Amino acid sequence: MTAGPLPVQTTQQGRPAGTLYRGDTEGMWSWVLHRITGVLIFVFLLVHVLDTAMVRVSPELYNETIGTYKNWIMGLGEAGLVAAVLFHALNGIRVMLVDFWSKGTRYQRPMAWTVVGLWVVLMVPFLIRHLSNIFGG
Amino acid sequence: MSTPNAPALDAPRSPYSRTKSTRSNYELYSWVFMRMSGVVLVVLVLGHLFVNLMVGKGVAALDFAFVAGKWASPFWQIWDLLMLWLAMLHGTNGVRTIINDYAERDTTRFWLKMLIYFAFVVVVVLGTLVIFTFDPCPVGADPSLLPSFCQA
Numbered sequence: 470m471t472a473g474p475l476p477v478q479t480t481q482q483g484r485p486a487g488t489l490y491r492g493d494t495e496g497m498w499s500w501v502l503h504r505i506t507g508v509l510i511f512v513f514l515l516v517h518v519l520d521t522a523m524v525r526v527s528p529e530l531y532n533e534t535i536g537t538y539k540n541w542i543m544g545l546g547e548a549g550l551v552a553a554v555l556f557h558a559l560n561g562i563r564v565m566l567v568d569f570w571s572k573g574t575r576y577q578r579p580m581a582w583t584v585v586g587l588w589v590v591l592m593v594p595f596l597i598r599h600l601s602n603i604f605g606g
Numbered sequence: 607m608s609t610p611n612a613p614a615l616d617a618p619r620s621p622y623s624r625t626k627s628t629r630s631n632y633e634l635y636s637w638v639f640m641r642m643s644g645v646v647l648v649v650l651v652l653g654h655l656f657v658n659l660m661v662g663k664g665v666a667a668l669d670f671a672f673v674a675g676k677w678a679s680p681f682w683q684i685w686d687l688l689m690l691w692l693a694m695l696h697g698t699n700g701v702r703t704i705i706n707d708y709a710e711r712d713t714t715r716f717w718l719k720m721l722i723y724f725a726f727v728v729v730v731v732l733g734t735l736v737i738f739t740f741d742p743c744p745v746g747a748d749p750s751l752l753p754s755f756c757q758a
Contacts (some may be wrong), residue, residue: 484684488698489707492723504704518733520672524609525736528670528744535668547665561644568641579741595660602664 495581503560506553513550544603548596555591561585636699643696650704651690671753674742678755682735690733 490500520538523531537543565578567573573580659665676682701722709715743756 478706507697507700508704513692513703514697515729518729522732522736524670524740528747531670531673532667532751538668539665544665545657553660558648558652559674561648565641565644598660598664602659603757 489496493578495578499560499563499581499584499594502556503564506557507555509556510550537569539603541603544599548599551595551599552592555588573588611667640699641697643692647689647692648694650685650692654689670751675753675755677737677740678742678753687737690737691730694726694730694733698722732744737748 490502491497520534521531523534538547559588560581563584567577567579658668677686702719705715705722708741709718744750751756
């Protein structure tokens with residue numbers, strides 16, 4: 470293997486293809502997932518403020534609205550949302566360490582795997598609690 | 607003696623710049639804001655998820671009485687207000703960055719950003735009004751749906 474600049478994939482118009490940033494595997498995927506989870510959370514946030522605003526209309530309407538969240542399909546959606554929030558939060562801390570910690574760039578790769586590890590450790594108790602709430606009746 | 611139309615001369619040894627920069631430091635402040643708000647949001651959002659989904663019966667316990675019980679306390683009002691504003695600013699600014707990266711046509715980029723700024727205003731104004739004008743014990747409501755302290 471010869472070391473050297475990686476060839477930049479380009480579109481037919483000659484622009485760099487698609488996703489802009491191309492770091493190493495861990496850096497690239499962390500960056501992609503950070504963007505995807507971020508957009509997902511933002512869209513949910515808009516809906517979530519609107520559904521919560523129903524408390525201002527009447528207790529009945531709010532309970533009816535929040536009732537639509539209490540089935541297993543929405544329950545799995547909530548699990549996905551929490552998964553997205555936890556990754557975004559943990560990877561956000563990693564981004565700050567890369568930016569502000571003097572050794573951050575050197576350890577960005579092990580930190581990416583630490584994010585994955587902590588994410589699993591936090592998801593397991595949450596899923597046990599949440600899935601038993603959804604399916605336990 | 608000064609001539610009215612003479613071009614202004616820079617002071618000797620002033621830093622050389624090819625052209626006057628028309629840029630502000632907006633993107634720098636936005637970069638700093640994402641990190642500062644991010645730290646606070648980690649605490650606010652994970653605390654919110656823990657209290658609403660993990661404690662007690664979790665999502666099954668969420669109803670009007672639960673929300674009213676929380677917002678009867680200024681602690682949760684301020685928590686939720688801060689979370690609303692920071693999350694909306696952080697989220698809108700994040701999506702703005704993504705739009706700038708991927709929308710290549712000027713008009714597409716402009717209108718997509720107008721759309722999220724519009725959503726920002728609607729959601730932040732609505733959410734703020736709801737938190738501040740909320741009545742945990744609305745007159746004439748079914749007492750069985752209200753928090754227990756309303757019967758006092």
